[in-house]
Structures are given as C-alpha cells and as structure tokens.
Amino acid sequence: MRWTAGIVGTGRMAEVLGKALVLAPDPMLRIRFLMGRDPGRTAELGEALGAEALALGEDPPGVDLLLIAVRDDALEEVCGGLARAPWTRGVPKLVFHGSGSRGLEVLEDFRARGSVLGVLHPLFSLQPGMEMKDRIFVLSGDREARALLESLVRSLGGLPRYVPDLDPALYHCAASMLANGATALYAAGLELLQEASGGALGKEEAKRLMRASLEALDQGEAARVLTGPVQRGDLETVARHLESLEKHSPQQQRLYRALMGFALSLAARGGLAEGLCRDLALLLEEEGDS
Structure with a gap:
C-alpha cells in the first residue's frame, strides 16, 4: 500500500528527505503537496518531488x-497555524516533525483533531544527494x-531507533x-597543527x-582507551600545552581546558591516582575559578 504525504518546509531536511522518499527503491509514499513561504x-x-506547490495558509489536500x-525556531508557529487550517479534505492520520530539539508539545493541537503524533530525526548531518542506507533515525x-x-525509515534503507x-x-x-562539536574540534585542532608545522x-x-x-x-x-598526558597524569606536558596556547590563542586555551577537564574525569574513572587528579584539576582551572 502506498500512502500519501505532504511536506511543509523547503529547507535542507525537506529537500534531502523528500528526494530520498521519492527515489526509494520501494517507495511507500507519494508526496502529494509541498508547502512553503517562498513561492519560487x-x-x-515541488516540481522535483512531483508534488503540488502550496503557500503556507492554503487549505491543503487530504x-x-x-x-x-x-527551522526549530519557526516550528511552534508553523505547527499552530497548520493545526488551525480548515483541512476540508481530511486531517492527516499521522503528523510528525523532523526537529531533534522539540517533542510532541508543538503538535498537540493536531491531537485534538484526531491525528497521531510523532518525531523523526536523522541522527546525522543531512547533505544533498546523500544515501540513507544504514543511517540512523x-x-x-x-x-x-x-x-x-x-x-x-526502512523504506529508505535507514535504521530506526524508537525511544518512547x-x-x-x-x-x-x-x-x-x-x-557539530566534532566539526568544530577538527577545525580548532587543524588550525594548531598547521601553525605548529608551518603548513607541513x-x-x-x-x-x-x-x-x-x-x-x-x-x-x-572511553575511560579505558583514553591516552595522552592527562591520562598519564603528566603535569609538566599539560603545563607546556597551556603556556603554548596562551601565546597562540586564549580561545583555544579555553577549549583545551574544557576538553582536558572532561578527559581528566575519564582518567579518574580509569584509575589515575587521586593526588594527580587533584593537581591536574588545579592546573586546568581557568584563572579566577579557584
């Protein structure tokens, strides 16, 4: 059985998931309409998805x-407006959003109209043209x-993880x-690596x-496989790191203190001596924190 679907939004999630649903090897959906703010x-x-293009506020097909x-910051307003729409041709059986930071509370007005509610969030960074096979949702x-x-999710080749x-x-x-944090950490570490090596x-x-x-x-x-000066309790090396970063970038030094502070908690779990943990904690404190 093929279900009919509507998509509200024209950003990356709407585009990537919409195209993946259309191109799925065994598609279970026909996208009937796409609704957005920008007409163009x-x-x-909508043309790429084979769907009717509608403006926000129009009465959608059933x-x-x-x-x-x-976007997360527009979700509540958009959901509220959609729930108040006439839906003269029938309210959707299932209404779900793709935001990881919001729950069902933004959809509750649809429940009063008889819809069941859900959330589907891709646990990966959406990129145009990417395959969904073995991706976690x-x-x-x-x-x-x-x-x-x-x-x-399975129709896309993805791996569903339901968390009630x-x-x-x-x-x-x-x-x-x-x-996002891993991307930022990569960029920060790369900057230091390039400067330290003169670009080599x-x-x-x-x-x-x-x-x-x-x-x-x-x-x-993580506590078992952690390596490096914090795991070893090497105060002298950590002090040299902090001194070098003080000259290079106070922002990078703050990042180092935060990351190595958490690494210290892992080292403690891994058996680092209490005295070394205490000395490293003092060394890694921001000035003025003590």
Missing part, C-alpha cells in the same frame, strides 16, 4: 502523513505512530556535541588522527 523555492522543489520540516511519539515511522520517553533538549544537545601537516593528518581515536572506541569504553 516551493515551486522548484493526506495520510504530514511531515513538518521547518531517532523516532519518538505516540505508540500508534511507531510502526508507520519505522516502516518509513526521549528528552528532546538533552538528546539534541548530545547530538550537537557529537556532530594539515587536513589529511588531522582526519587520520580523529579517525584513529574513534576506531579505538571499538575496543572499549
């Missing part, structure tokens, strides 16, 4: 599923929505640290080092 962009993406894929929402959302009691803000914070070391070396650290985690928990 909506018409362009569909089985409605995906709301707009985190799902939450009403129990009645679970089977349909899981089927939708997800804390959206904390989950999204974790995802941002792991994804760069992107390839930085990426290889980060990959090796991630691969090490396949062998055990």
Whole structure:
C-alpha cells in the first residue's frame, strides 16, 4: 500500500528527505503537496518531488502523513497555524516533525483533531544527494505512530531507533556535541597543527588522527582507551600545552581546558591516582575559578 504525504518546509531536511522518499527503491509514499513561504523555492522543489506547490495558509489536500520540516525556531508557529487550517479534505492520520530539539508539545493541537503524533530525526548531518542506507533515525511519539515511522525509515534503507520517553533538549544537545562539536574540534585542532608545522601537516593528518581515536572506541569504553598526558597524569606536558596556547590563542586555551577537564574525569574513572587528579584539576582551572 502506498500512502500519501505532504511536506511543509523547503529547507535542507525537506529537500534531502523528500528526494530520498521519492527515489526509494520501494517507495511507500507519494508526496502529494509541498508547502512553503517562498513561492519560487516551493515551486522548484515541488516540481522535483512531483508534488503540488502550496503557500503556507492554503487549505491543503487530504493526506495520510504530514511531515513538518521547518527551522526549530519557526516550528511552534508553523505547527499552530497548520493545526488551525480548515483541512476540508481530511486531517492527516499521522503528523510528525523532523526537529531533534522539540517533542510532541508543538503538535498537540493536531491531537485534538484526531491525528497521531510523532518525531523523526536523522541522527546525522543531512547533505544533498546523500544515501540513507544504514543511517540512523531517532523516532519518538505516540505508540500508534511507531510502526508507520519505522516502516518509513526502512523504506529508505535507514535504521530506526524508537525511544518512547526521549528528552528532546538533552538528546539534541548530545547530538550537537557529537556532530557539530566534532566539526568544530577538527577545525580548532587543524588550525594548531598547521601553525605548529608551518603548513607541513594539515587536513589529511588531522582526519587520520580523529579517525584513529574513534576506531579505538571499538575496543572499549572511553575511560579505558583514553591516552595522552592527562591520562598519564603528566603535569609538566599539560603545563607546556597551556603556556603554548596562551601565546597562540586564549580561545583555544579555553577549549583545551574544557576538553582536558572532561578527559581528566575519564582518567579518574580509569584509575589515575587521586593526588594527580587533584593537581591536574588545579592546573586546568581557568584563572579566577579557584
């Protein structure tokens, strides 16, 4: 059975997921309409998806599923407006959004109209043209929505992870640290590596080092596979790092203090002597924190 769907939004999520749904090997959806603020962009993406282009505020055609894929800061306003729309041709059976930082609260007005509610969030950075095979999607929402959302993800070749009691803000914070934080950490480390080597070391070396650290985690928990001067309790080396960063960039030094401070908590779990932990903690404190 093929379901009908509508998509609200014309940004990256609407484009990447919409095209993936259309091009799925065994598509379970026909995208009936695309709704957006910008008429030109909506018409362009609607044509690519084989969908009718609608403006926000129009009375949409009846569909089985409605995906709301707009910016987090616009989600509440857009959801509220959609829930108040006439839907003269039938309210969607399932309404879900793609935000990792918000839960069902922004969709509750649809519940009063008989819809079941859900959240489908890609646990990866969406890029145009990317394949969905073996990508993880985190799902939450009403129990009645679970089977349909899981089927939708599997139709893309993705891996569904249903979490009934997800804390959206904390989950999204974790995802941002792991994804965006890793990107920022790479950029910060690369800058130092290039400056330290006069440009002889760069992107390839930085990426290889980060990959090796991630691969090490396949062998055990972070506290067990942690290496480096903090793990060894090497006060002298950590002090030299801080001195070098003081000359290079106070911002980088603050980042180092924060990261190595957390590394110290891992080292403590891994058995680093209490006295060394205390001395390293004092060394890594920001001036004025003590």
